[in-house]
Amino acid sequence: MQYAAPIARLIEELGRLPGVGPKTAQRLAFHLLLADREEAVRLAAAIVEARERVRHCSVCWNLTDADPCALCSDPARDRSLICVVEEPKDVAALERSRAFRGLYHVLQGAISPLDGIGPDKLRIKELLDRLGGVREVILATNPDVEGEATALYLSRLLQPLGVKVTRLARGLPEGGDLDYVDEVTLSRALEGRREM
Amino acid sequence: MQYAAPIARLIEELGRLPGVGPKTAQRLAFHLLLADREEAVRLAAAIVEARERVRHCSVCWNLTDADPCALCSDPARDRSLICVVEEPKDVAALERSRAFRGLYHVLQGAISPLDGIGPDKLRIKELLDRLGGVREVILATNPDVEGEATALYLSRLLQPLGVKVTRLARGLPEGGDLDYVDEVTLSRALEGRREM
Numbered sequence: 001m002q003y004a005a006p007i008a009r010l011i012e013e014l015g016r017l018p019g020v021g022p023k024t025a026q027r028l029a030f031h032l033l034l035a036d037r038e039e040a041v042r043l044a045a046a047i048v049e050a051r052e053r054v055r056h057c058s059v060c061w062n063l064t065d066a067d068p069c070a071l072c073s074d075p076a077r078d079r080s081l082i083c084v085v086e087e088p089k090d091v092a093a094l095e096r097s098r099a100f101r102g103l104y105h106v107l108q109g110a111i112s113p114l115d116g117i118g119p120d121k122l123r124i125k126e127l128l129d130r131l132g133g134v135r136e137v138i139l140a141t142n143p144d145v146e147g148e149a150t151a152l153y154l155s156r157l158l159q160p161l162g163v164k165v166t167r168l169a170r171g172l173p174e175g176g177d178l179d180y181v182d183e184v185t186l187s188r189a190l191e192g193r194r195e196m
Numbered sequence: 197m198q199y200a201a202p203i204a205r206l207i208e209e210l211g212r213l214p215g216v217g218p219k220t221a222q223r224l225a226f227h228l229l230l231a232d233r234e235e236a237v238r239l240a241a242a243i244v245e246a247r248e249r250v251r252h253c254s255v256c257w258n259l260t261d262a263d264p265c266a267l268c269s270d271p272a273r274d275r276s277l278i279c280v281v282e283e284p285k286d287v288a289a290l291e292r293s294r295a296f297r298g299l300y301h302v303l304q305g306a307i308s309p310l311d312g313i314g315p316d317k318l319r320i321k322e323l324l325d326r327l328g329g330v331r332e333v334i335l336a337t338n339p340d341v342e343g344e345a346t347a348l349y350l351s352r353l354l355q356p357l358g359v360k361v362t363r364l365a366r367g368l369p370e371g372g373d374l375d376y377v378d379e380v381t382l383s384r385a386l387e388g389r390r391e392m
Binding site: 002003004005006007009010013014016017018019024026027028029030032033037039040041042043044045046047048049050054063064065066069070087089091092095179180 | 198199200201202203205206208209210212213214215216219220222223224225226227228229233235236237238239240241242243244245246247249250259260261262265266283284285287288291292
């Protein structure tokens with residue numbers, strides 16, 4: 001009996017979060033217990049609301065609370081340009097760079113045989129179904145082994161279909177995560193993209 | 197418009213947690229959005245339940261869901277022994293050691309003039325009110341500057357009242373390598389050496 005049951009349960013649930021060990025879970029639990037009550041209640045409500053309202057966009061497979069998502073329904077975006085990324089956070093990173101005005105396609109990951117993720121696990125078929133009226137597909141998968149493999153796979157699949165396929169310029173640092181790249185580097189990489 | 201509103205709100209609320217920066221908040225948010233739905237809902241429920249049911253024990257000031265807490269109401273605990281700690285997590289640490297069978301008193305912090313925490317901010321008056329029938333008070337505040345100052349302050353307050361006041365021993369931690377022990381700990385271990 002180290003903690004009262006509701007405290008033990010809170011520590012246990014917090015400990016299931018990625019990268020949160022027992023000590024961190026304990027620290028977060030005491031913060032939620034002792035800090036502003038409103039803050040704790042707002043966090044709980046935000047979790048529930050997000051789970052209830054957020055789903056995948058049926059067009060681009062980004063996370064959204066409206067289907068199609070705000071980007072896919074924005075008439076100001078260039079519909080002839082699709083930027084393919086691995087994760088929703090990559091869309092956010094590219095949007096922060098303000099260097100891209102087309103649409104996105106979120107693959108939901110990258111090809112990774114070691115993790116048992118083959119092309120069939122990604123939203124590739126859904127990408128092929130969107131190619132009508134598209135003149136260019138920009139491959140913006142991460143500049144790491146899995147991202148490169150995915151880009152290569154997609155370029156071989158897309159090029160025979162007569163669509164222009166480009167890849168973000170190799171201004172990106174090797175081995176990084178797209179999401180961690182600063183806005184200027186991302187803008188440069190978009191400007192310098194080259195045909196595969 | 198980088199994220200749909202419910203996602204942005206979840207990231208923002210997670211980012212208020214201590215030690216959680218924007219990147220970690222984003223990572224946790226996507227985990228909560230994409231992992232098992234039950235897990236996310238259970239976490240939200242655990243937060244709300246803990247805030248609703250957990251309060252301070254009116255005797256020892258530990259966090260509890262019953263007042264007095266399970267430790268204070270346990271007839272098997274030695275009521276003549278009070279161990280004074282800073283935080284609820286210190287009670288949990290001592291209980292894990294299974295080396296103490298008395299009662300606790302949780303000060304709710306330590307004296308820290310730099311942080312504006314004087315003795316009046318701690319549960320010291322409540323400790324003095326509990327001394328009837330107590331033969332020993334063990335000071336188990338942290339072995340750092342604030343914990344030492346608090347222990348010194350309490351010992352000066354308690355000793356004139358005729359109660360035995362002790363402090364947790366200082367010395368080498370179990371299982372370490374002498375070579376890796378810091379100088380202050382080594383000095384304390386030498387000072388506190390005991391005849392074999």
